[in-house]
Amino acid sequence: MDFSYSEDQSMFVASCERLVREKCAFDARRAVAKSPAEAVPPLWPEFAQLGLTSLLVPEDAGGLGRPLIDGVLVAQTLGRGWLLEPFVDCALAAATALARAPQGAERDATLAAIADGRSIVVPLADARVVGGEVRGTAAHASYADAALFLDGGRLCLLPLSTAVRRGWRQFDGTAAAEVVGQIDGATVIAQGEAATDAWRAARDVARIGRIAEGVGLARTVLDVTAEYLRTRKQFGQPIGRFQALAHRMADLAIRHEQAQSLLLAAAMRVDAADGERLLDAAQVMAHRALRSIGQEAIQLHGGIGMTDELAVSHYVKRLLAIEIELGDADTALARFAAAA
Amino acid sequence: MDLNFTAEEQAFAAEVREFVQRALPEDIRASVLGGEHVDAEHLARWQKIIHAQGWGAPTWPREWGGPGWDPIRQHIFDEECMVAGAPRLLPFGLRMVGPVLMKFGTAAQQHRFLPRIPSAEDWWCQGYSEPGAGSDLAGLSTRAVRRGHRYIVNGQKTWTTLAQHADWMFCLVRTDAEAKKQEGISFLLIDMKSKGVTVRPIRLLDGSVEVNEVFLDDVEVPVEQRVGEENQGWTIAKYLLEHERTGIANVGINKRELARARRLAGECVRNGRSLAADPLFAARLAEVEIELMALDVLNLRVLAAARDRGSPGPMASMLKIKGSELYQRIAELILETQGSRALACAWDGAAQRWEQDPAAAFYLNLRKVTIYGGSNEIQRSIIAKHVLDL
Numbered sequence: 202m203d204f205s206y207s208e209d210q211s212m213f214v215a216s217c218e219r220l221v222r223e224k225c226a227f228d229a230r231r232a233v234a235k236s237p238a239e240a241v242p243p244l245w246p247e248f249a250q251l252g253l254t255s256l257l258v259p260e261d262a263g264g265l266g267r268p269l270i271d272g273v274l275v276a277q278t279l280g281r282g283w284l285l286e287p288f289v290d291c292a293l294a295a296a297t298a299l300a301r302a303p304q305g306a307e308r309d310a311t312l313a314a315i316a317d318g319r320s321i322v323v324p325l326a327d328a329r330v331v332g333g334e335v336r337g338t339a340a341h342a343s344y345a346d347a348a349l350f351l352d353g354g355r356l357c358l359l360p361l362s363t364a365v366r367r368g369w370r371q372f373d374g375t376a377a378a379e380v381v382g383q384i385d386g387a388t389v390i391a392q393g394e395a396a397t398d399a400w401r402a403a404r405d406v407a408r409i410g411r412i413a414e415g416v417g418l419a420r421t422v423l424d425v426t427a428e429y430l431r432t433r434k435q436f437g438q439p440i441g442r443f444q445a446l447a448h449r450m451a452d453l454a455i456r457h458e459q460a461q462s463l464l465l466a467a468a469m470r471v472d473a474a475d476g477e478r479l480l481d482a483a484q485v486m487a488h489r490a491l492r493s494i495g496q497e498a499i500q501l502h503g504g505i506g507m508t509d510e511l512a513v514s515h516y517v518k519r520l521l522a523i524e525i526e527l528g529d530a531d532t533a534l535a536r537f538a539a540a541a
Numbered sequence: 542m543d544l545n546f547t548a549e550e551q552a553f554a555a556e557v558r559e560f561v562q563r564a565l566p567e568d569i570r571a572s573v574l575g576g577e578h579v580d581a582e583h584l585a586r587w588q589k590i591i592h593a594q595g596w597g598a599p600t601w602p603r604e605w606g607g608p609g610w611d612p613i614r615q616h617i618f619d620e621e622c623m624v625a626g627a628p629r630l631l632p633f634g635l636r637m638v639g640p641v642l643m644k645f646g647t648a649a650q651q652h653r654f655l656p657r658i659p660s661a662e663d664w665w666c667q668g669y670s671e672p673g674a675g676s677d678l679a680g681l682s683t684r685a686v687r688r689g690h691r692y693i694v695n696g697q698k699t700w701t702t703l704a705q706h707a708d709w710m711f712c713l714v715r716t717d718a719e720a721k722k723q724e725g726i727s728f729l730l731i732d733m734k735s736k737g738v739t740v741r742p743i744r745l746l747d748g749s750v751e752v753n754e755v756f757l758d759d760v761e762v763p764v765e766q767r768v769g770e771e772n773q774g775w776t777i778a779k780y781l782l783e784h785e786r787t788g789i790a791n792v793g794i795n796k797r798e799l800a801r802a803r804r805l806a807g808e809c810v811r812n813g814r815s816l817a818a819d820p821l822f823a824a825r826l827a828e829v830e831i832e833l834m835a836l837d838v839l840n841l842r843v844l845a846a847a848r849d850r851g852s853p854g855p856m857a858s859m860l861k862i863k864g865s866e867l868y869q870r871i872a873e874l875i876l877e878t879q880g881s882r883a884l885a886c887a888w889d890g891a892a893q894r895w896e897q898d899p900a901a902a903f904y905l906n907l908r909k910v911t912i913y914g915g916s917n918e919i920q921r922s923i924i925a926k927h928v929l930d931l
Contacts, residue, residue: 202544202545202547202550202611202840202844202845203542203543203845204542204842204845205542205845205849206542207542210542217654233589233755244890270542276735295679337624348687358708403580408589408815427929427930427931430931432605439931441925442931443928444918444922444925447921447922447925447926447929447931448918448921448925448929449886450925450929450931451921451922451924451925451928451929452921453863454859454924454928454929455863455924458837458839458856459832459835459836459839459863462835462836462838462839462842463831463835463838464684465542465544465546465832465838466834466838469542469543469544472584474567479834482830482831482834482835485828485831486831486832486835534824534827534831535820535824537827537830538820538823538826538833540823540831541823541827
């Protein structure tokens with residue numbers, strides 16, 4: 202039993218921390234969130250340079266072949282800086298789907314292109330195929346190069362250059378698009394059980410990665426709020442001295458550590474027999490943590506927490522979006538209970 | 542990063558499991574798994590059994606007759622024992638005065654007192670709280686006045702757990718009334734058979750007698766029963782509280798009680814079906830299980846830090862809060878499985894009183910866990926100050 206970082210993990214986390222510190226100041230992030238949805242986020246090439254896009258790409262496809270927990274630590278660290286890049290969607294989820302698929306020219310080439318940052322691939326989780334057309338909506342699809350989707354028992358890769366796209370930004374600033382493509386323009390990557398297994402693995406990894414991003418950002422929200430409580434004075438003293446506020450912060454800190462704990466456990470046991478159930482538990486806990494930390498951060502800031510001007514309101518919106526992207530917690534709870 | 546115990550640790554867990562299975566007397570197991578009141582005779586008997594195995598002081602170093610286990614093995618031992626239905630070991634000797642004597646005691650004190658703790662020859666109680674000093678412990682007013690080679694102690698302690706069975710009490714007393722309140726305190730060991738010691742049991746809302754008032758009237762305590770220097774008591778008191786906090790998550794007990802709640806829900810028919818199949822009850826059970834899983838991993842993270850860095854640190858306060866809240870929530874679930882049956886009382890002729898139903902008594906008794914060991918509000922203040930720097 203060991204929760205310390207390996208040398209590689211420390212290195213990745215340290216370079217992500219530096220990136221967040223130097224490139225993810227609130228004003229810089231807000232500028233990205235306000236840019237056209239069709240623009241590739243500016244930090245993506247740096248992610249590739251740091252090796253972040255090749256973390257989960259197998260070594261035989263030109264990647265680093267690291268375990269999922271490494272990707273989770275990176276997602277969490279990047280999440281601290283209001284992540285607007287498709288790290289979770291492409292470098293974790295899409296890379297996992299392709300890595301789990303049988304080797305083949307298209308699969309290998311796509312993985313290699315993800316690894317070196319040339320290509321952005323996102324999963325189209327809600328894809329529907331009707332009459333030769335595939336339709337779906339996904340975060341980052343507005344500028345991605347290709348989308349993965351499951352069509353019955355086939356895992357398909359759709360180049361987005363020829364698809365019709367309607368892009369927008371979500372309320373939290375994340376780019377997204379509705380995509381309509383021709384099914385005969387797609388390449389089949391895997392079929393049958395290989396396809397469904399790869400897709401399921403990708404969905405699990407997308408969920409874990411999203412939780413990690415949220416737990417990372419929640420950490421920042423807690424830090425920002427604690428700093429506010431240390432500096433804002435009322436009745437002649439920092440408001441953090443008032444027990445009514447200090448105890449609420451303590452409860453939020455506990456919530457956060459609980460979510461962090463189940464996140465780590467889920468990431469380390471993703472392929473175990475109880476992996477799915479642990480992931481449901483992690484999602485429920487993350488949902489509780491993100492919701493309460495977001496709500497309380499605004500309350501503890503008071504009126505200033507309601508303003509568009511302050512970073513905290515933007516972070517809170519991203520936390521809320523992450524909860525929605527994860528899917529409803531009641532479903533996860535029901536699944537967890539049924540699997541008892 | 543690795544969530545698994547090592548192969549050696551897993552083998553150790555199996556060894557403990559096999560031992561408890563074999564050595565835990567059936568009547569004790571049945572009493573604990575039935576959620577009954579703690580029985581002092583059970584505690585003493587179990588303590589002697591594990592002592593004979595060489596495990597009587599699971600948290601102690603080899604030097605003092607302990608097995609020298611690291612925090613992970615201590616946790617494994619505790620969890621295996623709890624899940625199997627063993628009573629929880631009393632902390633007052635093993636986790637409190639024991640470590641204090643090892644660090645601050647004289648050689649004579651160590652040799653006199655330490656060996657008698659794991660063997661259950663001496664039963665200790667904790668003379669900390671007073672009617673006027675609860676969370677604000679340093680406000681205590683029990684006085685000890687030096688007279689030659691003795692202290693004369695006068696005052697009152699309260700909430701003294703199991704003092705009615707204790708041979709000795711470690712006690713915080715004021716030895717300098719003029720100093721700042723933390724600086725005038727000393728740490729004394731008081732023989733409960735001393736003249737002037739009166740123990741008065743306090744009956745609690747669940748019918749149990751676990752805690753007592755202890756009155757000290759001109760009690761004479763030899764100077765060699767003072768631990769550390771005079772007026773150094775607060776340092777010792779704080780050291781003791783740190784030790785009290787390890788193992789505070791009660792993961793093992795919570796696992797055992799959650800399993801009991803689940804079993805009772807399965808046996809209970811409500812609205813024409815098993816209560817366990819009721820989606821609302823199942824959801825509450827699931828919520829509690831998820832909280833417990835998170836507590837389990839958080840506890841392991843704190844233990845790993847304690848192993849690698851030597852101290853659990855202020856994160857232990859989080860374990861106290863969640864561990865105690867969960868224990869209470871599980872007691873609520875257990876109470877609900879009993880429905881109106883929980884209202885019953887049975888006349889206990891021997892004790893001359895009505896015994897409450899175990900589920901109700903269990904629920905009521907466990908209201909204590911968010912109060913004792915530093916109330917959960919005190920723990921939140923510790924987190925706010927030492928984790929969040931507020």
